[in-house]
Amino acid sequence: MPIVTFHKNGEIFVGEVKTDTNLVVRAGIRQFPFPHLSYGCGMGKCAKCACQVLAGGDKLPEPNWKEQKLLGDRLAEGWRLCCQIWLSDDIELMQNTKTA
Amino acid sequence: MAELMNQADFREALENAIKGKSANKSPFSIAWAEGKLTRAHLARWAENHFHYVGPFADYLAYVYARMPDRYTEAKDFLLSNMYEEEIGGDRHTDLLIRFAESCGTTRERVTDPDNMSPTTRGLQSWCYAVAMREDPVVAVAGLVVGLESQVPSIYRRQTPTLRKVYGFTDEEVEFFDLHIVSDEIHGERGYQIVLEHANTVDLQQRCLKICEIGAQMRLLYTTALFHDYVEGDISIAA
Numbered sequence: 001m002p003i004v005t006f007h008k009n010g011e012i013f014v015g016e017v018k019t020d021t022n023l024v025v026r027a028g029i030r031q032f033p034f035p036h037l038s039y040g041c042g043m044g045k046c047a048k049c050a051c052q053v054l055a056g057g058d059k060l061p062e063p064n065w066k067e068q069k070l071l072g073d074r075l076a077e078g079w080r081l082c083c084q085i086w087l088s089d090d091i092e093l094m095q096n097t098k099t100a
Numbered sequence: 101m102a103e104l105m106n107q108a109d110f111r112e113a114l115e116n117a118i119k120g121k122s123a124n125k126s127p128f129s130i131a132w133a134e135g136k137l138t139r140a141h142l143a144r145w146a147e148n149h150f151h152y153v154g155p156f157a158d159y160l161a162y163v164y165a166r167m168p169d170r171y172t173e174a175k176d177f178l179l180s181n182m183y184e185e186e187i188g189g190d191r192h193t194d195l196l197i198r199f200a201e202s203c204g205t206t207r208e209r210v211t212d213p214d215n216m217s218p219t220t221r222g223l224q225s226w227c228y229a230v231a232m233r234e235d236p237v238v239a240v241a242g243l244v245v246g247l248e249s250q251v252p253s254i255y256r257r258q259t260p261t262l263r264k265v266y267g268f269t270d271e272e273v274e275f276f277d278l279h280i281v282s283d284e285i286h287g288e289r290g291y292q293i294v295l296e297h298a299n300t301v302d303l304q305q306r307c308l309k310i311c312e313i314g315a316q317m318r319l320l321y322t323t324a325l326f327h328d329y330v331e332g333d334i335s336i337a338a
Contacts, residue, residue: 028285029292041189042285043278065270066277083281 002087007054007094008036017087024049024083038095042083044070049082049095056091102305107295110304114245114294117311124254126322128330133257135265136334139203142266144329146200147209151216152223152321154193156248157182162231163239174240174293181244181286195275202272219324223317234310237297240290241307246314249287252280 002021006013015032017023024042027034040048044066053060057078063071067081082093105113128145131137137145164178185192200210209215216224230242259276262268270277298307 022281022284025281025284025288029288042184042281043189043274045189 003090004033004087005055005090005092006033006036007092007096009096011036019088021087022083022085023087023093036095037082039083044081044084047071047081050074050079051082051093051095053078053080054092054094056089059089059091060085060087102301104299104301105304110298111291111295113304113308114241114291114311117308118246118250118315124257126319126326128322128326129254129258131326131330131334133261135261137266137330138333139266141330141333143200143203143205145325146196146203147205147212147215148217148220148321148325150193150196150200150210151213151220152227153196155224155227156243157185159227159231159243160185162228163236163243166239167236171236171293171297174237174297177289177293178240181289184282184286189278190274192275192278195278199268199272199275202268217324217328219321219328223321226317230310230314235303235306237294237303238306238310241294241298242310242314244286244290245294245307246311247318248283249290250315250318251283252287255279255283 001016001018004015004017004023006015013033013036017026017032023033023037024039026032027037027039028042037051038048040046042049044064047070050071057080060080063075063080064084067075067084070081071079128137131141160178160182164175164182167175167178169175180188197207197210201207213221227243227247230239234242255276259273259280262273262276263270294307298304
């Protein structure tokens, strides 16, 4: 099962999730990475769940139309919208309050 | 005689209560997944679906008002569910109307209650009755666990087909995309509330029964859509 390493404001949180997991869904049901992952609409409109992928990005599916629309140039820097991705492999993510 | 179940057994029983009557098995859902519907069929679906899901926040508002004050987490969940349906991002019914318009119908036709079938009116009325009359925990079981939690599995099957087979654009099918995420959250939170607060044999049994009826109602609704609008136009694999 995928191991998620989550960096938030200088702290690191690690947890295991089931295959085919969406981290916003997990946060929404009050499981890891709750309460650390910030999110908003859950529908790819607000970008509050945006995270920078530090490792494991090559295993993710290509950004969908919402991510392309909202993140634009930030995609090249490894940013993704957590509400739009389902995880099947280990991943390391960073979300800082100031930059998300 | 029924006994009080622990949460794991109760959850399994709830899942089983829904499973047998999953709307995935309706002829309309099968025809949809097989790519056999026309845009006109999908337009009729949208015109009906609006009147079932459109008042979802209204249903929940009745449950919210009747949920005991001490169940703060449950009340907060209902409130955030209502907020997300209506003003958290795009209004969900607006996205449904966008899809409907791409199928060739209009906002006016979709919002006109005269365009829903009698069975859809029955489903809508059942939802209101559950929200207003049942114990609020039982109502959450019926509306959220029995109905809303089914949605991700249905749309996960149907959305790729809408793009690949029916040729809709990403924007046109956004209604279906967002429900995969939001209803997964809502369905699971609904389970959490029911598992925690249905703490007597009577409440557990009523929750199981209403989940079964809710799933049955949704199956009835989608089956009627097939009979009312599709049957005669196409045939599907048995």
